[in-house]
Amino acid sequence: NAGVTQTPKFQVLKTGQSMTLQCAQDMNHNSMYWYRQDPGMGLRLIYYSASEGTTDKGEVPNGYNVSRLNKREFSLRLESAAPSQTSVYFCAERDRNYGYTFGSGTRLTVV
Amino acid sequence: GQQLNQSPQSMFIQEGEDVSMNCTSSSIFNTWLWYKQDPGEGPVLLIALYKAGELTSNGRLTAQFGITRKDSFLNISASIPSDVGIYFCAGQLNTGNQFYFGTGTSLTVIP
Numbered sequence: 001n002a003g004v005t006q007t008p009k010f011q012v013l014k015t016g017q018s019m020t021l022q023c024a025q026d027m028n029h030n031s032m033y034w035y036r037q038d039p040g041m042g043l044r045l046i047y048y049s050a051s052e053g054t055t056d057k058g059e060v061p062n063g064y065n066v067s068r069l070n071k072r073e074f075s076l077r078l079e080s081a082a083p084s085q086t087s088v089y090f091c092a093e094r095d096r097n098y099g100y101t102f103g104s105g106t107r108l109t110v111v
Numbered sequence: 112g113q114q115l116n117q118s119p120q121s122m123f124i125q126e127g128e129d130v131s132m133n134c135t136s137s138s139i140f141n142t143w144l145w146y147k148q149d150p151g152e153g154p155v156l157l158i159a160l161y162k163a164g165e166l167t168s169n170g171r172l173t174a175q176f177g178i179t180r181k182d183s184f185l186n187i188s189a190s191i192p193s194d195v196g197i198y199f200c201a202g203q204l205n206t207g208n209q210f211y212f213g214t215g216t217s218l219t220v221i222p
Contacts, residue, residue, distance in 0.1 A: 004153075035212075042115070042199060043154070043212040058209065090153050099144045099201075100210065102153030 003027070006091050006103035013081040013110045021076040021106050023091030031094040032074035033058075034066060036087040037105075043090065049074055081110045113138055117200055117213035125221050130187040132216045134200030142203040143183040144210065145174050147196045154199055158185070190220050 007022045025032060030051045035043040035058075045058030049068040063085060065077045078085060086109050092100040117134045124130060134143070142161055146154035158169050160176035160183060167174055171188045183200055200213040 040214060042117075042214040043201075045209055048209065092153075099156045099159050100146075100154075101156070104151075104153050 004091055004093055004101055004103035006089075006106050008106060009104070010107045011109070013078075013108065015082060015110060017081050018077070018079050019081065020078075021089055021091070021108075023074045023076070023103060024072050025074075025091075025093040025101075026072065027093055027095070027101065028071065029093045029095055030071070032068065033092040033094065033100065034064075034074070034076045035090045035092065035102075036060065037090060038087050046076065046089075081108075083110045086110045113202070113204070113211040115200060115202055115211055115213035117198075117216050119216060120214070121217040121219070123219045123221060124190055126190060126192060128190055130190055130194070130218060131184065132186075132198060133182060133184045134202070134213045135182040136202055136211075137181065138202075138204060139180045140202035141180070141205050142210075143174070143176050144201040144203075145172075145183070145185050146199040146201065148199065148215075149196045157198075187218075190218075192220050192222055194218060195220050 004025045033048040034046040037043050044060050047066040049055045052071045055066050067075045089106045091103045094100050145157045148154040158174040163180045165176040173186045175184045197215040197217050199215050201210040203210045
């Protein structure tokens with residue numbers, strides 16, 4: 001099925017641990033995004049990539065890094081996880097003339 | 112970041128009733144999107160609006176791009192139990208690649 005695939009679906013980390021969230025899209029679109037969703041806050045943009053080889057900061061980039069490995073893949077890395085990074089993370093890709101297609105999310109808990 | 116105010120925050124309605132929700136901003140947007148999120152899933156695009164005054168329907172859903180370009184409205188007619196979820200608006204400024212999301216309206220439909 002066409003869409004956005006995120007892994008893992010769930011993750012528990014200890015404070016200070018690192019991890020990479022993976023995202024892949026099979027719709028051959030240029031733009032990809034990482035959002036976090038917190039209760040009462042809606043979706044907030046962490047980083048985005050307008051095309052392969054480019055990345056830009058969004059509203060809440062601190063504590064995160066990203067890699068646009070190729071047109072298909074866009075990963076989000078937490079180098080030293082903090083409890084404030086407990087959230088649901090969504091990857092999305094965008095059709096220029098349409099809107100975002102979101103993955104099903106990664107539920108991250110940092111203890 | 113941009114503030115999008117969605118109201119109401121939550122709604123509890125009887126099956127068969129109509130629903131109205133809105134999204135307002137202090138900034139002018141050139142695109143409005145409406146999404147629905149089911150529990151444990153990523154948001155799914157319902158309707159996209161590209162012109163001030165535009166009225167677009169998708170089945171029982173109708174959305175409007177406000178004339179001032181600072182607001183948008185979503186109506187659901189004859190609600191059914193599967194309408195339960197969180198509805199998000201998202202707006203895009205004239206400049207930049209980013210969409211800003213509202214904080215969501217949680218809808219509960221009582222059979």
